[in-house]
Amino acid sequence: MGATPRFPVSDHCDGARFFNPPGQPQARSFFALPRWWWEQNFLRRGTPWPRQLPAPPKPVWPSTVAPESVAVTFIGHATFLLQFAGVTVLTDPVFSQCVGPFGRLGPRRVRPAALALAELPAIDIVLVTHNHYDHLDLPSLRWLARERRPLLVTTLGNQRWLEKRGVGNVVELDWWQAHACGAAADLEITCTPAQHFAARSPWDRCRSLWGGFHLRTPRGAVYFCGDSGWGPHFAEIRARLGAPALALLPVGAYEPRWFMAPVHVNPEEAVRAHLALGARRSMGMHFGAFQLTDEGIDAPVRDLAIARDKYGVGAEEFATLDGGETSVTPLASGGVSGV
Numbered sequence: 001m002g003a004t005p006r007f008p009v010s011d012h013c014d015g016a017r018f019f020n021p022p023g024q025p026q027a028r029s030f031f032a033l034p035r036w037w038w039e040q041n042f043l044r045r046g047t048p049w050p051r052q053l054p055a056p057p058k059p060v061w062p063s064t065v066a067p068e069s070v071a072v073t074f075i076g077h078a079t080f081l082l083q084f085a086g087v088t089v090l091t092d093p094v095f096s097q098c099v100g101p102f103g104r105l106g107p108r109r110v111r112p113a114a115l116a117l118a119e120l121p122a123i124d125i126v127l128v129t130h131n132h133y134d135h136l137d138l139p140s141l142r143w144l145a146r147e148r149r150p151l152l153v154t155t156l157g158n159q160r161w162l163e164k165r166g167v168g169n170v171v172e173l174d175w176w177q178a179h180a181c182g183a184a185a186d187l188e189i190t191c192t193p194a195q196h197f198a199a200r201s202p203w204d205r206c207r208s209l210w211g212g213f214h215l216r217t218p219r220g221a222v223y224f225c226g227d228s229g230w231g232p233h234f235a236e237i238r239a240r241l242g243a244p245a246l247a248l249l250p251v252g253a254y255e256p257r258w259f260m261a262p263v264h265v266n267p268e269e270a271v272r273a274h275l276a277l278g279a280r281r282s283m284g285m286h287f288g289a290f291q292l293t294d295e296g297i298d299a300p301v302r303d304l305a306i307a308r309d310k311y312g313v314g315a316e317e318f319a320t321l322d323g324g325e326t327s328v329t330p331l332a333s334g335g336v337s338g339v
Contacts, residue, residue, distance in 0.1 A: 007156055012175065012193075017206040018156070020195055024231055025262035027197035035259075045256065047296035055112040056323030058119070068219045070246065071328045074321035076113045077289040078135055078226065080248060081120070084217060087187055089125045091213075091224050091248070092135040093144060099134040099290055101201070106133060107290040110297070114324035117143050125181060125189070128154040129226025130198045130210035131161070134290055141167045153179060153189050157198070157208025175211055176240070190214040192237050195229035196263045212237075220245035220331030223277060227253075227286065229262050230269040234276035243278030245331045251304050251320070252287025255294040264293075267303040271311050274318050281329055284320040 005015025012021050020026055059073045061083060071083040075093075082089040095117050100106015117140060126144055128136050136158070144150060145167045152162070152170045159172040171179050173191035181187040196210040212225045214237065223237065223244040254266035265273060267284075274282040287300040295303075301320055308318055321327060 008174070010174075013156075013209075018198065018209045019206060020197075020231075020262075021193075024195055025229065027263050028259055046294040047299070049110055049291045049297045051110070053111045056114045056325075059114050059324045059326055061121075061326045062328065065328070067217075068332050069328050069330050070217075070222055071326055072246070072248075072283065072321070073114070073326040074283070074285070074323060075115060076111060076323050077287075078129075078250070078285050079113065080224070080285070082215070082222060083121075084187065084215075087124045087181065088121060089127060089215065090120070090123050090144070090150070091127045092129055092226065093126060093140045094134055094137040095140045095143075096137050099137070101133070103139065107292055109289055110291060111289045111323060113289075117147075120144075120148065123148040123150045125187075126150045126152045127189070127213050127224060128152060128158065129194070129212060129224070130155055130196060131158055131200055131208050132198065132227070133200065134292065135226065136200075138165060138167075145169070151181065153191075153213065155191060155198075155209035155211045161208070173211075174209065186218055188216040190216070190241060192223070192241070193231075193233040194226055195231040195233065196227045214241050214244065216241070217331055222331075223247045223279065225249050225273070227263065228265060228273075229260075230265050230272065234273045238276065238278050243280070245280050246329050247274060247277050247279035247282040248285055249273055249282050249318075250286035251284035252295070252300040253292040254300075260293055267300055268307040268310065270304065271307040271313055271318060274313065275311065281316075282318040283327070284318070287320070288323075 007013050009015045062071050065071050065083045065085050067085040073081040078092040080091045097109045156172050156174050159170040175193045178190040192212040192214050194211050198208045198210045199205040215222045221244040249270045251267045251270045254260050254264045
């Protein structure tokens with residue numbers, strides 16, 4: 001008899017490895033990396049970044065948040081502090097100086113995080129969308145597990161890996177699975193599909209799942225995308241879960257398109273995702289901290305402005321926050337204010 005599959009067999013898993021559903025692009029293999037390296041080093045197609053930028057201002061977040069609002073503080077890359085009434089959520093916390101194996105290999109941080117781990121307020125829930133080093137930062141998660149003791153919500157295949165490394169109180173979800181976070185918080189977290197892949201080495205490729213998270217409150221919802229290429233899942237999220245009040249969407253790490261298009265939207269596709277989701281407001285992320293791909297450090301914000309004009313989306317509908325900046329966004333209908 002064959003071995004029992006570790007995970008349910010579905011349209012995105014064969015029992016051992018996950019994949020994007022049939023008909024959707026799969027990520028490029030590791031065998032494509034030499035071509036990218038050749039283009040960067042011999043054809044000079046990448047745009048250099050500065051070696052280091054000044055630290056952003058320290059965040060100033062509200063002491064209390066009304067039930068009809070969420071306070072969003074951009075810490076950097078894909079790390080946001082989300083303050084709802086009664087619960088505080090931290091997304092894909094990465095506070096390390098390098099995103100790669102052993103804490104020394106891989107891209108180094110160019111723009112410091114807006115605050116240090118020890119400066120965080122009490123954290124109730126941590127979201128981890130997938131296991132790439134720039135989203136699952138083990139030193140940060142170990143510190144949070146020890147010092148803040150949050151519930152950690154992640155995707156299938158990460159729970160056992162984390163627990164073996166000292167990170168407990170973990171819940172893992174498949175796409176469309178939901179987890180209720182208690183009557184006091186009144187928050188329901190649903191794992192949503194993404195067009196991406198997972199790996200921390202060439203040997204564990206797609207052994208865990210990737211996704212986003214939809215956070216539903218009685219007043220409205222926030223969608224945190226994680227990483228994703230363009231696909232029909234954005235419209236499906238709206239059809240199944242409703243249009244979010246706020247969407248946090250990646251706008252960086254998109255060049256060259258022959259390599260990145262299956263797994264990372266570019267700014268134009270991010271605007272299309274905003275429209276497909278029907279989000280009242282979107283905020284860009286996944287830019288300006290680590291040089292992961294070929295585009296320049298300022299390209300995502302510039303290309304986002306071009307894409308907004310193309311699709312008739314105002315800056316008040318889809319914007320980016322500076323590092324350390326806080327925005328209080330209504331979960332129901334209404335305006336937006338900064339703090």
